[in-house]
Amino acid sequence: MSQKNRVALVTGATAGFGHAIALRLVREGYRVVATGRRQERLDALAGQVEAGCILPFRLDMTDLAAVRALPQSLPQDWREVDVLVNNAGLALGLEKAWQTSPQDWETMISTNVTGLVEITRVLLPGMVERNHGHVVSLGSTAGTYPYPGANVYGATKAFVDQFMRNLRSDLLGRQVRATTIAPGLCGGSEFSQVRLGDASKASAVYEGTAPLLPEDIAETVAWVLGQPAHVNINHVEMMPTCQASAGLAVDRTMSA
Ligand code: NDP
Ligand code: 8X3
Helix, strand or coil: CCHHHCEEEECCCCCHHHHHHHHHHHHCCCEEEEEECCHHHHHHHHHCCCCCCEEEEECCCCCHHHHHHHHHHCCHHHCCCCEEEECCCCCCCCCCCCCCCHHHHHHHHHHHHHHHHHHHHHHHHHHHHHCCEEEEEECCHHHCCCCCCCHHHHHHHHHHHHHHHHHHHHHCCCCEEEEEEEECCECCCCHHHHHHCCHHHHHHCCCCCCCECHHHHHHHHHHHHCCCCCCCCCEEEECCCCCCCCCCCCCCCCCC
8 A cells, every 4th residue: 555545633732732743744745634622723734735635623532432433523534543643642630649630641542542532442453454554643751750740640640651562562464563762851832831731831841941842753653664564662761952851859857
């Protein structure tokens, strides 16, 4: 099959990584189903490329009925999804676990975990039947390295990574690949604005740094997809050069 005929579905394509990934995959020759909640953003994205290369498709990942109906809801010639990029996701707040809002936790779990699992479950059978496909999911360094206030967000990303590793076990013997991309500090997206709800707090996150950019993530997605069929990249952890894991914290006010 020529790359031109291949279909990639990118969730969360209205901003940040998903937007950059959708454009990058069109450049790689894919037809891209671009999903998210903001229809006008999806339409604008489709307008950036040659007609027919991007199908804007409104989808709220927390609407499980809509996610389950996805295979039948897509136009006939877009239904055979070869590549699923599970990118839609969010962090809400940086409060300590006992101070956070239960609604924020629920939203992160329903988007980053339940929605991701469900869309994967509904698109996998087609990939397995055709014996061809690739699921790429956005994890995070927050899924590996804990930090204060990451509580449920980090846990959702740890879930994503283990889910993808377990998929690999189920997919053994099939020509369907599974990859987690786990970035650290990345600017140029709405992530911190969504998390902190305040533009100046969001820009302070990146002050004095040269963070990763959405195009770096899109480049990595293109790279994992472009590997020869016998190569499965299981997990890619990426950080900007200005970031590193800084070890365990010790409280020195608690001596007996
Ligand atoms: P953005 O906030 O810029 O983009 C998030 C995307 O997810 C948007 O397109 C948004 O679309 C979509 N989205 C959120 N909730 C839903 C929902 N309920 N249904 C459908 N789509 C939804 O963030 P990033 O591009 O930075 O992040 C993308 C992914 O990468 C996330 O999973 C994030 O956790 C992860 N990540 C981000 C890092 C960073 O530092 N930026 C680092 C590591 C991982 P809409 O609002 O239109 O629905
Ligand atoms: C986003 C990266 O460090 O803000 O997943 O959690 S971080």
